[in-house]
Amino acid sequence: MADANTAHNHGADHGHAHGHEHHISPLSTYMAVYGALLVLTVVTVGVSYLGLPSAPSLMVAMAVALVKASLVAAWFMHLKYDSRFNLFIFLATFWFGGSFFLFTFTDLSSRGAIVKDNDSFEYRQDVADGQ
Numbered sequence: 040m041a042d043a044n045t046a047h048n049h050g051a052d053h054g055h056a057h058g059h060e061h062h063i064s065p066l067s068t069y070m071a072v073y074g075a076l077l078v079l080t081v082v083t084v085g086v087s088y089l090g091l092p093s094a095p096s097l098m099v100a101m102a103v104a105l106v107k108a109s110l111v112a113a114w115f116m117h118l119k120y121d122s123r124f125n126l127f128i129f130l131a132t133f134w135f136g137g138s139f140f141l142f143t144f145t146d147l148s149s150r151g152a153i154v155k156d157n158d159s160f161e162y163r164q165d166v167a168d169g170q
Contacts, residue, residue: 062120072114079107094147101140105133 086099112129113119 072110075110076107079103094144
């Protein structure tokens with residue numbers, strides 16, 4: 040009889056042994072996030088038609104993508120209700136990804152400024168400033 044109670048209690052505790060509580064968001068929240076994702080997609084497409092130079096266009100696109108990824112991770116992946124460690128890991132990916140994009144933006148902004156002159160390469164500030 041003790042074995043039956045032990046097995047019963049073990050089964051009841053199994054769902055909450057790790058401290059995870061399931062959070063169920065209302066459908067309206069998911070629909071609001073979905074609507075925001077659609078609006079941000081329209082913004083991304085709209086920015087592509089503005090004819091901005093490549094560096095600002097890429098920065099706007101990456102900013103919108105960052106917001107969209109955050110919305111998806113927070114609500115659809117339930118990161119908002121998960122442990123702080125998982126949030127830290129998610130934010131660390133943005134930190135490292137941002138550092139890689141920083142180098143890309145630096146490269147894009149200086150591409151026309153390096154000019155070959157008499158068998159040597161020279162950095163020209165007037166070209167880098169767009170003059």
